[in-house]
Amino acid sequence: xxxxxxxxxxxxxxxxxxxxxxxxxxxxxxxxxxxxxxxxxxxxxxxxxxxxxxxxxxxxxxxxxxxxxxxxxxxxxxxxxxxxxxxxxxxxxxxxxxxxxxxxxxxxxxxxxxxxxxxxxxxxxxxxxxxxxxxxxxxxxxxxxxxxxxxxxxxxxxxxxxxx
Numbered sequence: 680x681x682x683x684x685x686x687x688x689x690x691x692x693x694x695x696x697x698x699x700x701x702x703x704x705x706x707x708x709x710x711x712x713x714x715x716x717x718x719x720x721x722x723x724x725x726x727x728x729x730x731x732x733x734x735x736x737x738x739x740x741x742x743x744x745x746x747x748x749x750x751x752x753x754x755x756x757x758x759x760x761x762x763x764x765x766x767x768x769x770x771x772x773x774x775x776x777x778x779x780x781x782x783x784x785x786x787x788x789x790x791x792x793x794x795x796x797x798x799x800x801x802x803x804x805x806x807x808x809x810x811x812x813x814x815x816x817x818x819x820x821x822x823x824x825x826x827x828x829x830x831x832x833x834x835x836x837x838x839x840x841x842x843x
Contacts, residue, residue: 733832735806741833741840743801744809747792751775755785759810759829760837767826782824786810809833 702709713726731737745753755775758766772780789810796802813826829837 731836733807733836734830735803736809736833736836738836738839738843740796740802740806741809741837742843743796744789744792745837745840747795749788751785752789752792755827756789756809756829756837757841759827760834760841763829763831763834765813765826765828768824771824771827786812807833809837 702712716724717726745756748756755771758771758774771782775785776782777784790808793802793806793808797804797806807830809829810827811830812824813828814822815825
């Protein structure tokens with residue numbers, strides 16, 4: 680399910696009232712609801728349906744990225760979005776590691792495609808990176824990752840993008 684909202688402006692007993700009605704759901708369903716509300720209250724209500732946007736991402740932008748990715752990179756983002764929390768290093772290496780179990784080179788292509796989406800005008804400059812690599816805070820020098828996670832604010836957006 681994508682997260683979207685509807686802005687409603689209307690009148691009650693001749694007095695202009697401005698308020699918000701927040702509804703979460705698929706964008707096309709929200710558009711139908713907005714059209715029905717507008718039909719039912721043609722003189723006292725205006726509606727606007729807009730996609731939910733967080734950290735520079737919305738469902739359509741996330742879908743555009745997913746469609747450009749190779750299977751290994753797509754699997755990484757799906758794993759992070761599905762989990763909604765940290766995916767540990769062992770799971771990442773088992774699911775996504777190359778022949779030697781290495782994760783080297785898994786995020787670089789994602790960054791390249793994000794930059795291409797920025798160049799194409801699909802994303803604004805500097806969107807939130809859809810993964811966070813985690814390291815052991817007790818070891819300040821070079822080390823292997825202990826896991827990855829997707830920023831919480833992007834989880835529902837990417838889940839909805841994978842569902843499309």
